[in-house]
Amino acid sequence: MKTTDNKAANGVVIPAGALTGSLRDYRAPEGKHLLDRVSGFYAWQNLRRDYNLWPYAKSTATAPKTHTTAKSDSGADFSGVNFASQDYLSLASHPAIKEAAKAAIDEYGVHSAGSAALLGNTRHSLLLEKKISEFIEGREIVLYPTGWSAGFAAVQGVVRPTDHVVLDVLAHSCLQEGARAATQNIYFHGHLNIEGLARRLQRIRAADKTNGILVVTESLFSMHSDTPDIAALRNVCDQYDAQLLVDCAHDFGAIGEAGHGHLGLQHMMDAADIIIGSFSKTFASNGGFIAVKTRAVAEYLKYYSATQTFSNALSPVQAATVLTAFDIVRSSEGRDRRLRLMDNILYMRSQMAKVGLEALGDPSPIVPVRVGAEGLARIASRELGNLGAIANLVEYPAVPQGGARFRVQVQADHTREDVDVLVRLMLQAISQAPRRRRRRGFG
Ligand SMILES: Cc1ncc(COP(=O)(O)O)c(C=O)c1O
Numbered sequence: 001m002k003t004t005d006n007k008a009a010n011g012v013v014i015p016a017g018a019l020t021g022s023l024r025d026y027r028a029p030e031g032k033h034l035l036d037r038v039s040g041f042y043a044w045q046n047l048r049r050d051y052n053l054w055p056y057a058k059s060t061a062t063a064p065k066t067h068t069t070a071k072s073d074s075g076a077d078f079s080g081v082n083f084a085s086q087d088y089l090s091l092a093s094h095p096a097i098k099e100a101a102k103a104a105i106d107e108y109g110v111h112s113a114g115s116a117a118l119l120g121n122t123r124h125s126l127l128l129e130k131k132i133s134e135f136i137e138g139r140e141i142v143l144y145p146t147g148w149s150a151g152f153a154a155v156q157g158v159v160r161p162t163d164h165v166v167l168d169v170l171a172h173s174c175l176q177e178g179a180r181a182a183t184q185n186i187y188f189h190g191h192l193n194i195e196g197l198a199r200r201l202q203r204i205r206a207a208d209k210t211n212g213i214l215v216v217t218e219s220l221f222s223m224h225s226d227t228p229d230i231a232a233l234r235n236v237c238d239q240y241d242a243q244l245l246v247d248c249a250h251d252f253g254a255i256g257e258a259g260h261g262h263l264g265l266q267h268m269m270d271a272a273d274i275i276i277g278s279f280s281k282t283f284a285s286n287g288g289f290i291a292v293k294t295r296a297v298a299e300y301l302k303y304y305s306a307t308q309t310f311s312n313a314l315s316p317v318q319a320a321t322v323l324t325a326f327d328i329v330r331s332s333e334g335r336d337r338r339l340r341l342m343d344n345i346l347y348m349r350s351q352m353a354k355v356g357l358e359a360l361g362d363p364s365p366i367v368p369v370r371v372g373a374e375g376l377a378r379i380a381s382r383e384l385g386n387l388g389a390i391a392n393l394v395e396y397p398a399v400p401q402g403g404a405r406f407r408v409q410v411q412a413d414h415t416r417e418d419v420d421v422l423v424r425l426m427l428q429a430i431s432q433a434p435r436r437r438r439r440r441g442f443g
Pocket residue numbers: 146147148149151172174218222247249250278279280281286287288
């Protein structure tokens with residue numbers, strides 16, 4: 001991305017505060033005035049902004065395609081190959097989906113104007129429930145306005161204060177917040193560590209034979225691009241009378257021959273008691289769903305999960321968009337797009353390995369590339385933008401301290417040339433970051 005903000009490109013000393021610190025430092029500010037006490041965060045953010053080291057809250061000025069023009073949050077224009085948008089099958093600007101959205105507007109207007117528990121459903125949302133149900137072996141489907149609200153609801157809707165929730169330590173914020181809203185009996189096990197989970201379940205069951213236990217994981221972890229052994233999770237849940245929730249936000253629709261993600265690849269479609277999914281990564285819209293095995297549970301969630309009952313339903317435009325996206329995902333075109341996506345992913349990982357860039361995890365639309373220390377990573381991120389490529393930076397506390405990484409998000413429509421450009425520029429940005437830091441000093 002060619003930035004027009006040259007503020008930090010002229011050899012100025014970068015103050016230490018812009019290269020250190022994290023969002024965690026400002027999570028629990030002290031003081032009795034709830035609003036005054038947050039200003040430390042703003043000062044730190046602005047210090048980073050002054051040196052073009054605040055890579056968040058960017059906006060696109062064009063559609064989020066494989067090349068895009070955008071603005072930083074301080075208004076600097078930039079453009080380049082785009083590996084920072086979540087549109088794995090490149091459906092966000094698909095002509096059939098745009099047509100479906102326009103037709104829905106003509107038929108319904110733009111708003112559902114109510115919660116799904118009241119008058120918020122539309123012909124499109126009812127059809128969408130059916131379509132997802134057909135795709136996931138006849139499960140009962142409940143739709144939610146966002147993937148986040150579906151994840152929150154899946155935990156909050158079924159867990160009560162005397163129950164227990166055991167989560168993979170990297171489980172998404174929506175799952176953790178759902179647990180916090182439901183009970184104080186929350187435990188985390190080491191990432192993908194089935195033995196750790198089994199030990200925890202054993203202890204919980206030894207002490208409590210009467211209440212429920214929900215085990216919570218993801219089919220593809222979004223910062224590490226790795227996957228649990230779902231059969232092993234199912235076994236251990238059965239052993240201790242626990243139910244299993246799997247969040248498929250990142251692989252559902254995008255991975256596997258039929259698009260069933262890792263649940264499909266591991267032949268474990270039936271293993272999860274609760275599946276949650278998001279439409280925002282592959283299905284070109286906000287929105288999410290919960291898939292369960294019985295109508296009784298689906299009906300219960302409709303009236304006892306807060307973000308279903310007390311939040312406005314998907315708009316008709318969103319429902320029509322996702323409906324059409326599902327048709328494509330299930331068609332030979334969808335299969336072809338998944339193949340192209342996986343080809344890009346494998347090609348990118350192989351090209352990165354050749355030049356010594358460390359791609360973490362397993363092949364998926366998310367390719368996390370290790371940079372390391374936060375200060376260097378911030379400089380590398382700025383350099384990458386200046387060179388003409390866009391990829392999101394992830395730092396502590398979203399990932400472990402000292403484990404900052406680029407989170408590259410691949411699309412079916414990327415070309416091998418796009419991948420080559422990204423790999424070349426990312427290598428350049430990461431390798432010149434230490435020099436940039438030394439040359440400019442560290443005040
Ligand atoms: C694992 C996981 N679950 C749920 C969500 C929330 O989905 P959405 O952004 O569609 O609300 C995300 C989004 O980043 C996610 O990564």
